[in-house]
Amino acid sequence: MEPILIYGFPLGSSMGLVAALEWLGKPYRLCRVDMLGEMREPAYARINARHETPALVTDDGRVLTETMAIAHWFAARDAERRISPDPLSADGDRMRQIMAFINSGFTGAFSPLWVALEMDPPRPAMQASMREFGQEAVIGRHDKLEAMVGDTPYLVGDRPTLADALFIGVARWLEFHGVADPARWPKLAALRARLEADPAVIFATALESGDSVTGSGALRGHVPLTEVIDRFGA
Ligand SMILES: N[C@@H](CCC(=O)N[C@@H](CS)C(=O)NCC(=O)O)C(=O)O
The missing domain is CATH 3.40.30.10 (Glutaredoxin)
Structure with missing residues (x-):
């Protein structure tokens, strides 16, 4: 099957x-x-x-x-x-490293924003603190990922890999939560534009x-x- x-x-x-x-x-x-x-x-x-x-x-x-x-x-x-380089190559290591970062710190930084959004019944003071904490965390993790982007068109090499797949699934949460202008991170913004145009x-x-x-x-x-x-x- x-x-x-x-x-x-x-x-x-x-x-x-x-x-x-x-x-x-x-x-x-x-x-x-x-x-x-x-x-x-x-x-x-x-x-x-x-x-x-x-x-x-x-x-x-x-x-x-x-x-x-x-x-x-x-x-x-x-x-x-x-969608993945030779697992024994340096690119294979790089792909897994970036995937692990995206799936842990990068994605996790949004958690306080989701929890604040979905809190029911509302607790306004706690929600405001979580939003502030979440926004700072998301900005910090974007700074780190921007620094990890290399000179290739995609996160690892010349074609999209699983690292790009994990990134594009989460990247749009930045606008959804109104954290910051995506243009603040030019390399990530260019990567997103490339991926969002991908069939x-x-x-x-x-x-x-x-x-x-x-x-x-x-x-x-x-x-x-x-x-x-x-x-x-x-
Ligand atoms: N550690 C899990 C986390 C998956 C996760 O948090 N998924 C979100 C959607 S992107 C979810 O189902 N959240 C629960 C909810 O929305 O109630 C993984 O990496 O697959």
Whole structure:
């Protein structure tokens, strides 16, 4: 069977993994999950007890969670090196280093902003502090990532890799939370412009918005969440 990537909307980081599957070009299926609704239902715990996306149903029917584990599952099957350099090369090390930074400090810096946004019932004083702390953290992590960008068109080399996929899934949160003008980080802004013009990213973003679009042809269709839970859930 084809692997099934379970991706979340709205604004899920998993959008970047959908783009990566398009770049990879191997047959895959998707399962679209409303993170504000069905992902919070008890049944979703059968896919991920932490009630998070992304998750992957592997080609032998196992559920794999955590962005880094899923990305490395893709890389291990990337024999043509479409989305990842040779794992034993310096570029392979660089890709994993950047991915780890994006998936930890860079993504985590947004957490206080999400928690403040979703706090119910509201606690205005705490929310204001979390927003201030989150904004400073996000700016600091952007400064660090800007310093890590090299002279190549993408984060690692001349073509998009899994590092770019992880970046583009999260980068748009900067505007969503109104933290700062993206132009403040010229290298990251140029990288985003390049990635946002990429057909795979345009396709993944449109799917996330619920549009029906045609991609590379590797996508073999969507599977309803109820079916994924029934067939593959714990
Ligand atoms: N450590 C996990 C974190 C995944 C994560 O935080 N996903 C977000 C969406 S991007 C989520 O599901 N948040 C829970 C929520 O929105 O309630 C990973 O890297 O996959």
